Amino acid sequence: MKNVNLTSLRNQFLIAMPRMQDPNFVDSVTYICEHNDQGAMGIVINKPTDLTLGDVLAQVGISVDKDTDHQMDSVCAGGPVQFERGFVLHDSERRWESTLQIAPGINLTTSRDILQAVANNQGPEQIFIALGYAGWGAGQLENELKENAWLTCDASSDILFKTPIHLRRKAAAASLGVDLQLLSSDAGHA
Numbered sequence: 001m002k003n004v005n006l007t008s009l010r011n012q013f014l015i016a017m018p019r020m021q022d023p024n025f026v027d028s029v030t031y032i033c034e035h036n037d038q039g040a041m042g043i044v045i046n047k048p049t050d051l052t053l054g055d056v057l058a059q060v061g062i063s064v065d066k067d068t069d070h071q072m073d074s075v076c077a078g079g080p081v082q083f084e085r086g087f088v089l090h091d092s093e094r095r096w097e098s099t100l101q102i103a104p105g106i107n108l109t110t111s112r113d114i115l116q117a118v119a120n121n122q123g124p125e126q127i128f129i130a131l132g133y134a135g136w137g138a139g140q141l142e143n144e145l146k147e148n149a150w151l152t153c154d155a156s157s158d159i160l161f162k163t164p165i166h167l168r169r170k171a172a173a174a175s176l177g178v179d180l181q182l183l184s185s186d187a188g189h190a
Contacts, residue, residue: 009035009141011103013159013172014042015151018183024080029169030134031089031155033100033108040136043078043087043108045128045160046168051075053129056086057119060112064119070127074165078130086131088114091161092124105157126161151176 014030030042054071057064064071078087088109093101097111117123136144144150153176163171173180 009040009152011106011155012152013045013155015153015169015172015180017149017151018180020149024077024134027169029159029172030079031160033102033133035141037138039138040141042134043076043089043128043130044134045076045078045089045130046165047077048074048165049077049131051131053118056129056131057115060086060115062112062116062119068119068121070118070123073127073129076128076130076165078132079134081133081135083132085133086110086115086129087133088118088124089128089130089160090114090124091126091157094124103155106155106160126157128160151178 009032012032014028014032016025016028020026020028025044027046028044029046030044032040032042034041051074052071053073053075054064054068056075057071077083090107090109091105092107093105096109096114096117099107099109099111101107114123118127145152151173153172156172156175159168159171159175170180
């Protein structure tokens with residue numbers, strides 16, 4: 001058994017550096033939901049699709065209360081893995097059939113019951129819906145970090161839930177004091 005000194009990136013944002021070539025992650029911000037010696041899992045939070053939550057609810061056969069608060073919320077492409085599966089990041093401490101608490105006030109739910117509650121205005125106040133997720137195998141994310149593919153910063157529920165989707169990358173970088181316009185696509189190692 002090898003001794004691994006792993007610092008978890010759970011509840012962190014990954015901000016794609018300008019040299020990112022993978023089209024799934026160009027100009028992206030990814031919220032890391034899990035990170036351990038087996039790998040990492042995250043949700044891209046700034047790549048909107050053409051779908052709204054109302055569209056998704058209709059596709060899965062959930063009747064929508066005509067006054068549903070979140071019906072017109074954008075649904076994002078959360079990553080290239082299992083794009084047909086929905087993921088709901090939310091602020092509610094309520095537990096649903098399949099909920100993982102990531103940090104105080106930030107949870108991830110993948111079960112249908114949360115969608116039914118949202119459709120009936122009984123769900124969490126702040127939600128973010130994505131289709132698919134981003135996944136990394138053991139050591140893969142750490143290697144990408146060594147190659148300067150990502151900046152990391154503490155996650156912020158304000159950025160996750162309150163910042164407009166198109167401003168999330170800029171806001172995450174600004175939390176580090178970084179102006180993305182000034183970043184070079186060239187990597188350097190001292």
